[in-house]
Each structure stands twice: as C-alpha cells, then as structure tokens.
Amino acid sequence: MRARDRGLVRRRLAGLRLDGDGMPAAGDVIVFEQNPAAGRVTSVGRLSGQSAVALALLASAVPVGAEVGISHGAETLTAAVGLRPTSLVIGFCCKVVGPHGTRGLV
Numbered sequence: 890m891r892a893r894d895r896g897l898v899r900r901r902l903a904g905l906r907l908d909g910d911g912m913p914a915a916g917d918v919i920v921f922e923q924n925p926a927a928g929r930v931t932s933v934g935r936l937s938g939q940s941a942v943a944l945a946l947l948a949s950a951v952p953v954g955a956e957v958g959i960s961h962g963a964e965t966l967t968a969a970v971g972l973r974p975t976s977l978v979i980g981f982c983c984k985v986v987g988p989h990g991t992r993g994l995v
Contacts, residue, residue: 900946904971907941911966913959920958921951
C-alpha cells in the first residue's frame with residue numbers, strides 16, 4: 890500500500906485478451922511502443938470458443954485498453970490490455986482450457 894501511495898509501483902498484474910488464434914507461453918516478453926520489455930506473460934488459457942486470455946506483469950506506463958505485442962518465438966502476437974485480470978476469465982465460466990487440457994481456476 891505504501892509503495893502505491895508514494896508512486897513507486899513500476900509493475901502491475903494485468904489481464905490480456907489476445908487477437909487471433911495464437912497462444913503465447915508463460916515468460917514471453919511483452920512489447921509496448923518503444924519499450925521492448927514492457928512486461929512478461931505469467932499464465933495463459935483459452936476458454937472454449939473464445940480467444941486466448943493471459944495474465945501479465947506490465948509496466949505501470951502501459952494504459953488499460955492499449956494494444957501490446959507479445960514476442961512468441963519468431964512471431965509477434967497482439968493483445969489488448971484489460972481493466973482487471975479477473976474480468977477476463979471469471980464471469981465466463983470456472984474452467985480454463987489450456988494446451989494440456991482443462992483445469993480449474995485457482
């Protein structure tokens with residue numbers, strides 16, 4: 890709490906909604922404008938019939954609603970930064986379908 894009140898928070902947990910069918914991996918680097926290391930993907934999942942969603946630690950300078958790039962191997966995936974991480978996943982259902990099947994949210 891004190892760090893936030895003093896303006897020292899440099900990273901925050903954010904939700905991402907990915908465009909297209911690409912699926913990043915945990916640890917992939919997030920690029921925003923001129924910042925080549927604006928954050929990192931921490932976890933990824935896909936809801937049945939929906940686009941992939943991810944949680945990421947992002948630099949505080951990346952605004953909500955911004956489009957970011959995710960460096961995934963040789964390709965760059967695009968994603969939109971969400972308001973709250975939980976609003977991307979919770980509310981749709983209680984299961985996330987990942988590359989290794991379905992598992993419950995923790």
